[in-house]
Amino acid sequence: MNYIQLLSDLQELSRQLNIKVRFEKGDFEGGYCILKDQKVLVINKKLSDARKASALAQGLADYGIESTFIKPNLRAYIEDEVARKLKQK
Numbered sequence: 001m002n003y004i005q006l007l008s009d010l011q012e013l014s015r016q017l018n019i020k021v022r023f024e025k026g027d028f029e030g031g032y033c034i035l036k037d038q039k040v041l042v043i044n045k046k047l048s049d050a051r052k053a054s055a056l057a058q059g060l061a062d063y064g065i066e067s068t069f070i071k072p073n074l075r076a077y078i079e080d081e082v083a084r085k086l087k088q089k
Contacts, residue, residue: 003049003050003052006074009071009074010060010074011056013065013068014041016068017065017068018039019032019040019041020038020040021056022041022043023042023044024043024044025046026044028044029047030042030044030058032059039063041056041060043055043056053077054081057081058078058081058082058085061081061082065078
């Protein structure tokens, strides 16, 4: 799987949903938050591309994308990442 293209597609989806994506350093994976009334997905920039894509997909799922049209392969990836995360808990 080409994670660079996947990251690009996920970032484009974020733009369509008016969610800002920020890549920052820190002791975290990433996730969705609201900062000063702005929707933001913060992703650890030191992660591998695969883990960045996973964190971004899970953050988008947390935001709520059920009623949004998303390319089928991208939606499948997001749903797979959410299921994988739930399985780990």
